[in-house]
Amino acid sequence: MGFDDVALPDAGGLSVGILGGTGPQGRGLAYRFALAGHTVRIGSRSAERAEATARTLSELPGVTEGLLTGTGNAGACAADVVIVAVPWEGHAELLASLAPELAGRIVVDCVNPLGFDKQGAYPLTVPEGSAAAQAAHLLPESRVTAAFHHVSAVLLADSEVASLDTDVLVLGDDREAAALVQALAGRITGMRGVYAGRLRNAGQVEALTANLIAINRRYKAHVGVRVTDL
């Protein structure tokens, strides 16, 4: 048995909302999901900024007109799958405020709680164990998963990069939701969504981003992660 033998659902028709969709990671994911034909609602504290981002991304090669729209963060919750791509600083507050809008939805947390000093990046201590576990705690009515932590925002946003050479580690206690997120990751050219455990194992996946930043610094690269033998 291998990766291809684990059947995944069809994610083709899913609409995607992105909280913090004007930041580097959110913007890059919005572009790639629009490229793959998904309706994407870019959310931001500023609806105007979200609309501007949607217009800019819509003009990139390969993006079908009308797929990308901008809205406030609450408006971005009106989607099948809602990706949380906000800075760690505002994570808890924003999610607590959007709990009613996110009830029943599949939520994908891709936030990395990191600190930075002269020696580079390091993981912050999160009382709940991870950003994703915090999300699950704050959103008891949502189907919380975690994914897309390690994807280079630079490569995502680069329209010259046709394929992202990386696997996406997908975590979640809700198997059906995790499988849909795996399938959604697989919609981006080059990516596979690999099931990588329960939410209690999300902390180290988030923190590993500090190592990838160290590798990027050392080798002047935009690295990703592949799972071998799969």
Added chain:
Amino acid sequence: MGFDDVALPDAGGLSVGILGGTGPQGRGLAYRFALAGHTVRIGSRSAERAEATARTLSELPGVTEGLLTGTGNAGACAADVVIVAVPWEGHAELLASLAPELAGRIVVDCVNPLGFDKQGAYPLTVPEGSAAAQAAHLLPESRVTAAFHHVSAVLLADSEVASLDTDVLVLGDDREAAALVQALAGRITGMRGVYAGRLRNAGQVEALTANLIAINRRYKAHVGVRVTDL
């Protein structure tokens, strides 16, 4: 600049000691380093068991006679590079007792502090932040690095597997020691030793093993990790 542009030292002549060299990980590494032509001192609480392991591995195809010897753990410290591959339970006690023997040596911690329950593996909380940081704390006179956390013991030990398709994340605050360990990892066919940050970022690398165990369970595989764009 990329991986090949960062010059690594020559690790060809290094002797290797392995604490806990009769366990699955230690045994597999001993075999691979002997295959690569290194002198390997397999250490164990029981010198007899270590000698038996050395004899068994010496009979595997491709291993030159006389490279592998068995000894007590203290005897395994008499090597250029000493790999710590003991179970987490005995980690602190063993290292504290061997601090004099390990003074001045390059120590490579590959221990993963994990717990297991019905839902699988999960990371244990380590007061020092990681097994490697604990080693650095207990061995102030040693040059402590961390590496080889994710290499499948099953694949390492399988003489039918000619090449290990995986990168080894090497952590360390001592750049020269880390570079030697990277070079040593590169002596095993298929492996690259990639510098992945300081010891304060070792905890998540150790803990990621819980995710790889989850992936192995889900897909019936023996997965490893590759760093892409490098």
